[in-house]
Amino acid sequence: MTLRSPFAALAAPSNRTSPVRGLAGLAGRALLAAAAALLCLVQTATAASIAASEPAAPAVATAEVPAGVTAGVAVFDRQTGTFTEQLNASMQFRSASVVKLLLALDFLWNRGPDYTVPAADRARLEPMLRSSNDDAASYYWSNNGGAAIVNRMVSRLGLTDTAPPPAGSEGFWGYTALSARDTVKIYRYVLETAPAPVRDFVMGNLRQSTRCGSDGFDQHFGIAGSFEKPWAVKQGWSGFGARGDCGPVGAARTAASTFEAGSGAKAAAAVDLARPALHTTGTVGTGDRSIVAVLTLHPLSTSFGKAYTDLGRLTRSLTVPGGVAPAGKWYGTWSSAVNVRDDATTSSRSRTKLPAGVEVLIGCQKKGQLVSVPPYSNDWWAYLPQYGGYISNIYISSPDNRLPDVSDCAAS
Template sequence: MRMLLRGAAALATLVTVGSLTSGAAAHPRPGQSEGTARVAPAAQIPEGVTAGVAVFDRATGAFTEQVNESARFRSASVVKLLLTLDFLWNRGPGYSVPAADRARLEPMLRSSDDDAADHYWSAYGGSAIIDRMTARLGLRDTAPPPAGYEGFWGYTALSARDTVTIYRYVLEKAPAPVRDFVMDNLRRSTRCSSTDHFDQHFGIAGSFDRPWAVKQGWSGRYGEQDCGRQGAAPAGNGTVSGPAPRAAADVDLTRPALHTTGTVGADDRAVVAVLTLHPVGTPYGKAYTDIGRLTRSLNVPGATRPAGSWFGTWGESVNVRTGPATGDDRITRLPAGAEVLVGCQVRGQEVSVPPYTNDWWAYLPQYGGYMSNIYVSSPDNRLPDVPECAAARP
């Protein structure tokens, strides 16, 4: 196993699901700064999920969601934001990212490349990077990986409110070339991660129409994924081979994590951070669905929610294709059991999975492709309350 772990663990000042909405106040406490007044959260936390949530409206300077926002979670790949900012710190107004570093940083931000993170962690001081960035940005809950795991960049502790602080620095204080480099790459987030081929367009990317920019994170034994390619891929980002790692005094290193962070809306109006932990053994498609439902429940100013109806799916690695036929090119494969948005449906090639057959296909606007209705969790071949597509989609 490589010393530099691909992803992360969680420091636990975590609150159980039943108490996540407690303590919300309608007015700021004495001494609270601008933007910290609390309103009752809209967040709907799925059963069994532990979550830290913060949504900040840059137009009003106020949070619209704060749930367990100071709780420390393992950062997983969200820490790659700090690795990037540390490398670009004090480079000067005329600085141009060298070609070799651009070739690492771009896939690290867009496709969550872990080899690039390994490089920057080892080359620039490991935990010292976290110490530097915590001081520079005034982060309150962020901390280096715990004792015994210093080489594991993904075990960096991070909270939802600190994640908002990181994005606000990039958008409001960073030199323009740094801001543009980081945000341009996050806007180009790829559907499939480059290292372990996970479908990383969950949460923000699956809940809202563009414009958005995202940096996602995942860690745990989710099983094999094969987003967008033939054959199986390695287990998820942050998976440790062999027995589960021992738990440090205040660190949960066992529950699978899934995080969605970024900005939503014109001019990056809303900064969104949703950090989650799921019960051990949770399939990736279930975690993918749960974080999607949670994200869609949030009050996100400036967000445009896509039209369509949400449906559950069944089956392993269901293909999404460019047209309603099994011979059409494959765009990607769905995580097993993932919930999908259906925009319309059309008759196409008949698909048979004995004892069932179905010639209806669902158009998934957020994938830009079709999947057979036979894999949609619905009793009828034709999905209820879903219109027929006016014409074949490109």
């Protein structure tokens, strides 16, 4: 359900100096405070009721976990109120950037009658939610209490597997422990309990997820690559280096975050802080029908492109009600920093660069400029609908210049 703010029904306190009206103003302010406290209690109670009503696990799960990958999976169908997938759903993973959901919700908790977000905070929260900006996360972590944020949200939402970073790593917000089932609870709170302005702000920004994260990593893996829109995502990654190559040549990148710079810290903890982590979380389908949480760890030294591909294959194997698979054929690629271009020529603008060795969805192909990487040459180009551009077929892992199971692009 969606709770309406009780503040909307209250008149603003009077500014006049009449004793009677002054008393009324004091009463109004007291009533406002009482209403705020009541709203907090109702929100917390409703969130706790969601946490207590744990639907049963599905009889059969379809999750196909690639070799070497450790995964925690939960898919919740909001239409039927049941899980369609649960695998290691209570297992704790370091959250990486998924904790930014809790940072945003903590900030928005009890903001006032209309939950107005000041311009300065909007300028931080929007890129934090859309582009996973680390500087914004560090700002709220430092200014709003660090580990206390996590403890507050655990209590408010009735989370069972979420915990602050371990001793010795208190400053690393991305070391917050989180499970797939707790991630589902967080999204259920946003969608079913949070005041409408909070829900609209958070989900509205997650629906505007940018292709490239602020640190230059391509963040449209997992949910974003596996299903047609509508979807909304908050992704997480850790252990792949400080910066990626996503974006046009010369695109600005944020500085390495405090969290990522310390990703090799040797804190003692039950949660694995060493293996590279890649997580996809969010909603899929009309009306946010399914909540999807896939948290993964990969072998040491796994490249970002390999983890991106493995997470994509795992996500595509899941039963996700309301999810529609995109049309096209999946192919592997090779080389690093391969340009995705506006057209089938090396002189056309580069839209972004692919993660090294990543698997891509190909919609069609056409002849274009001859590209040579001795001893090979190829004049066929593949159109990548999820990127809106072309790559030379020479970089696709196939023995044929023209891909045998991909149609030609319609003449423009």
